[in-house]
Amino acid sequence: xxxxxxxxxxxxxxxxxxxTVSRVxxxxxxVSDATRRRVFRVAERLGYEPHASAQSLARQHTRLxxxxxxxxxxxxxxxxxxxxxxxxxxxxxxxxxxxxxxxxEVDRPMERALQRGRSDGLLxxxxxxxxxxxxxxxxxxxxxxxxxxxxxxxDSVSVDNRRGGYEATRHLIELGHxxxxxxxxxxxxxxxxxxxAGYADALxxxxxxxxxxxxxxxxxxxxGYTRRAGYDAMQRLLxxxxxxxxxxxxxxxxxxxxxxxxxxRDAGVRVxxxxxxxxxxxxxxxxxxxxxxxxxxxxxxxxxxxAKLLRRLREPGLPPSHTTFAPRLxxxxxxxxxx
Amino acid sequence: xxxxxxxxxxxxxxxxxxxTVSRVxxxxxxVSDATRRRVFRVAERLGYEPHASAQSLARQHTRLxxxxxxxxxxxxxxxxxxxxxxxxxxxxxxxxxxxxxxxxEVDRPMERALQRGRSDGLLxxxxxxxxxxxxxxxxxxxxxxxxxxxxxxxDSVSVDNRRGGYEATRHLIELGHxxxxxxxxxxxxxxxxxxxAGYADALxxxxxxxxxxxxxxxxxxxxGYTRRAGYDAMQRLLxxxxxxxxxxxxxxxxxxxxxxxxxxRDAGVRVxxxxxxxxxxxxxxxxxxxxxxxxxxxxxxxxxxxAKLLRRLREPGLPPSHTTFAPRLxxxxxxxxxx
DNA sequence: CTGAAAGCGCTAACAG
DNA sequence: CTGTTAGCGCTTTCAG
Numbered sequence: 210x211x212x213x214x215x216x217x218x219x220x221x222x223x224x225x226x227x228x229t230v231s232r233v234x235x236x237x238x239x240v241s242d243a244t245r246r247r248v249f250r251v252a253e254r255l256g257y258e259p260h261a262s263a264q265s266l267a268r269q270h271t272r273l274x275x276x277x278x279x280x281x282x283x284x285x286x287x288x289x290x291x292x293x294x295x296x297x298x299x300x301x302x303x304x305x306x307x308x309x310x311x312x313x314e315v316d317r318p319m320e321r322a323l324q325r326g327r328s329d330g331l332l333x334x335x336x337x338x339x340x341x342x343x344x345x346x347x348x349x350x351x352x353x354x355x356x357x358x359x360x361x362x363x364d365s366v367s368v369d370n371r372r373g374g375y376e377a378t379r380h381l382i383e384l385g386h387x388x389x390x391x392x393x394x395x396x397x398x399x400x401x402x403x404x405x406a407g408y409a410d411a412l413x414x415x416x417x418x419x420x421x422x423x424x425x426x427x428x429x430x431x432x433g434y435t436r437r438a439g440y441d442a443m444q445r446l447l448x449x450x451x452x453x454x455x456x457x458x459x460x461x462x463x464x465x466x467x468x469x470x471x472x473x474r475d476a477g478v479r480v481x482x483x484x485x486x487x488x489x490x491x492x493x494x495x496x497x498x499x500x501x502x503x504x505x506x507x508x509x510x511x512x513x514x515x516a517k518l519l520r521r522l523r524e525p526g527l528p529p530s531h532t533t534f535a536p537r538l539x540x541x542x543x544x545x546x547x548x
Numbered sequence: 549x550x551x552x553x554x555x556x557x558x559x560x561x562x563x564x565x566x567x568t569v570s571r572v573x574x575x576x577x578x579v580s581d582a583t584r585r586r587v588f589r590v591a592e593r594l595g596y597e598p599h600a601s602a603q604s605l606a607r608q609h610t611r612l613x614x615x616x617x618x619x620x621x622x623x624x625x626x627x628x629x630x631x632x633x634x635x636x637x638x639x640x641x642x643x644x645x646x647x648x649x650x651x652x653e654v655d656r657p658m659e660r661a662l663q664r665g666r667s668d669g670l671l672x673x674x675x676x677x678x679x680x681x682x683x684x685x686x687x688x689x690x691x692x693x694x695x696x697x698x699x700x701x702x703d704s705v706s707v708d709n710r711r712g713g714y715e716a717t718r719h720l721i722e723l724g725h726x727x728x729x730x731x732x733x734x735x736x737x738x739x740x741x742x743x744x745a746g747y748a749d750a751l752x753x754x755x756x757x758x759x760x761x762x763x764x765x766x767x768x769x770x771x772g773y774t775r776r777a778g779y780d781a782m783q784r785l786l787x788x789x790x791x792x793x794x795x796x797x798x799x800x801x802x803x804x805x806x807x808x809x810x811x812x813r814d815a816g817v818r819v820x821x822x823x824x825x826x827x828x829x830x831x832x833x834x835x836x837x838x839x840x841x842x843x844x845x846x847x848x849x850x851x852x853x854x855a856k857l858l859r860r861l862r863e864p865g866l867p868p869s870h871t872t873f874a875p876r877l878x879x880x881x882x883x884x885x886x887x
Numbered sequence: 888c889t890g891a892a893a894g895c896g897c898t899a900a901c902a903g
Numbered sequence: 904c905t906g907t908t909a910g911c912g913c914t915t916t917c918a919g
């Protein structure tokens with residue numbers, strides 16, 4: 210590898226000082242057109258490119274945005290990240306991705322992302338802001354924006370989970386279902402708990418009882434947002450005596466709905482003829498399978514999150530800005546009137 | 549934000565020089581246990597953390613690995629990235645992700661990733677190495693490894709596409725199909741062209757003619773790796789007169805197979821009863837849909853790619869190392885004997 | 888075992 | 904308009 214060319218080399222070749230070189234490279238106004246051109250030509254000829262670390266150190270910022278994301282593999286995060294990327298591409302910032310295996314293990318990557326000189330701003334995705342984390346974030350030099358979670362002190366972008374849970378359940382009730390089950394991940398997941406509250410709202414509004422016997426919640430790693438957990442829950446549901454069996458189910462996450470759908474199919478129970486099913490998220494496979502669900506605008510959430518972060522980088526003094534999207538009911542083929 | 553603490557602060561508090569502080573922080577052996585302890589305690593108390601850019605500049609490396617990936621959104625890439633991440637997590641390196649909208653637009657992100665002082669190594673995913681790119685990479689200070697593409701001069705990890713295409717087609721032929729269509733993205737895509745070659749191999753081996761009328765290839769953006777393109781291809785296939793219609797199809801990518809499957813369903817053609825279908829990749833939705841396909845070990849490919857890169861960082865002189873995985877036939881419900 | 892000092896490559900006053 | 908000179912925060916000889 211040929212010795213890297215620095216501004217000193219350019220300065221020498223162009224017979225100017227390094228200060229001048231730096232000026233033209235950062236197109237500072239106070240430079241004569243003649244030298245400007247000369248320096249540019251030399252830089253070009255030598256194939257100069259600035260040294261990122263040196264610039265970061267001198268400028269005291271990195272042009273890097275860090276995203277901390279649990280379980281990178283899920284469709285939800287893919288979409289969010291796609292939104293981030295697209296919005297970021299126009300901005301000259303690059304993306305540093307810190308993934309963790311679960312929501313619990315997010316602190317280490319977060320710590321790394323927060324390290325001095327690592328990045329200019331932080332995106333915390335789907336990570337509940339515990340008091341400890343809030344304190345840590347508050348005294349960090351870089352601003353943070355929350356995606357899919359909320360805290361009064363920080364910019365955030367999220368979705369109205371309670372309302373989504375309500376609409377999912379109401380849709381089922383309006384179709385005529387009197388007994389609708391809830392399949393959900395661990396109640397320790399804040400969004401899940403909110404969706405459950407919405408479920409309860411809809412039931413109450415329709416004067417339907419909330420029967421804990423048909424609320425299937427899952428614990429374990431990744432808060433139970435898995436196809437497997439949905440599959441198991443549906444098996445339990447189908448094991449209920451005919452008299453007690455619900456005619457519909459709201460799964461508080463599409464992955465779970467997909468698993469539940471698989472369990473129904475394996476048990477020979479037809480969806481929606483014998484059982485209606487609605488999910489939450491609208492991840493890609495849901496379209497293939499024809500799952501009715503509540504759509505979160507994941508891509509837009511990612512875009513907006515970056516917009517907010519860039520804005521705050523520009524104007525640090527702004528009060529925290531919160532945006533809550535309304536989830537939208539996407540009607541497909543997994544729901545129908547009860548038999 | 550409180551003024552950041554530097555090694556100067558620690559040095560002062562601990563009454564030593566910054567050189568000593570630096571030594572204990574990098575656990576250099578030649579330091580007395582007494583001062584070592586003292587410095588550590590002060591650093592701890594002050595909540596010191598090193599400045600990433602300053603370290604990078606002084607050390608002349610970043611502990612960052614850059615991955616350049618087209619169409620980040622696809623499941624294939626997410627799995628690869630998950631492999632990268634998991635293997636990376638143990639290593640102390642962080643991941644810088646550069647995404648582009650398509651294979652063509654990969655040069656800009658690649659350029660950024662290659663900038664001096666940006667990262668220590670590069671992962672080029674699913675990007676054909678044109679001569680120009682090969683030259684660029686060869687004179688870059690950072691080593692690169694290719695994932696899902698090949699070039700003799702660089703480490704690479706890929707899959708035997710030709711063999712996969714061969715096995716997919718042979719599977720269909722062995723079931724008794726005499727007329728099997730090929731649904732593929734643009735032939736400009738190298739992996740697609742290889743899979744097509746495998747398709748031709750299997751046909752030739754069985755003394756079956758290769759009928760260009762039932763080879764449906766797609767052009768356009770993202771090389772046609774889309775659900776839509778698969779859908780359209782299947783529509784064209786189904787529009788063929790009954791006598792000319794194939795009884796099976798090999799789609800050279802799962803996304804396309806999924807789209808094709810949708811088109812069949814929409815046309816009332818049952819899979820596999822009336823038409824067998826096999827895909828390539830084994831992305832997640834394929835399992836939901838029951839698609840028979842050829843699996844690429846995406847996660848493992850990602851892991852291995854990082855392993856190779858870290859290895860090369862350690863031993864730059866090594867000759868290029870190439871690994872080719874054999875795709876594995878995953879039997880599901882989309883293939884059967886012809887009616 | 889420890890300190891002084893010279894960088895790493897670039898930016899940004901401050902003079903002129 | 905341009906050059907000199909301090910840094911940015913850390914690592915690493917080189918002496919001692």
